[in-house]
Amino acid sequence: MSRLVILDNEAVQALRTPAHPKHNRVLSHIQVVANRKKRAMPVSLAVPTAVRVEAGWDRTSAAWAFPNHLRIADIALDPARANSAAVIRSDTGVSIADAHIGAAVEGLLNVDITVITSDPHDIRKVAGDRTITVVAV
Numbered sequence: 001m002s003r004l005v006i007l008d009n010e011a012v013q014a015l016r017t018p019a020h021p022k023h024n025r026v027l028s029h030i031q032v033v034a035n036r037k038k039r040a041m042p043v044s045l046a047v048p049t050a051v052r053v054e055a056g057w058d059r060t061s062a063a064w065a066f067p068n069h070l071r072i073a074d075i076a077l078d079p080a081r082a083n084s085a086a087v088i089r090s091d092t093g094v095s096i097a098d099a100h101i102g103a104a105v106e107g108l109l110n111v112d113i114t115v116i117t118s119d120p121h122d123i124r125k126v127a128g129d130r131t132i133t134v135v136a137v
Helices: 009-016 023-038 049-055 062-068 079-092 096-107 120-127
Strands: 002-007 043-048 072-075 111-117 133-136
Touching: 002 009, 002 023, 002 096, 009 023, 009 049, 009 062, 009 111, 023 043, 043 049, 043 096, 049 072, 049 096, 079 096, 079 120, 096 111, 096 120, 111 120, 120 133
Parallel strands: 002 043, 002 111, 043 072, 111 133
Antiparallel strands: none
16 A cells, blocks of 8 residues: 655645745655655655645746655646535535545545645545544644
């Protein structure tokens, strides 16, 4: 089984600059992922595209050079995930970005999921019955 680490809005913003008060905490979690990859453990990093939009992460901007080097994959908001996210948002009242995280979690089977977030309550809501690890920053 593989592990996927998903970043929320504040985790993404924290990576942008070392001046962010949560930069070091988020970076330490990213370093754990990198160390596990070196030991051939299947671990990857991802960010839902709605989270990138909310955080203002433009992959073509020089201001985002550091996060761009971290090999963080996008989780697209395709039609199926958009439908799922719409239901999650309607049922829970969370942000669009958090609903996209929920839709991503819902669609990833046979994967251990960790979400790095500043709002563990909302992430637990969007995960529904799915068991995930929530890391608060």
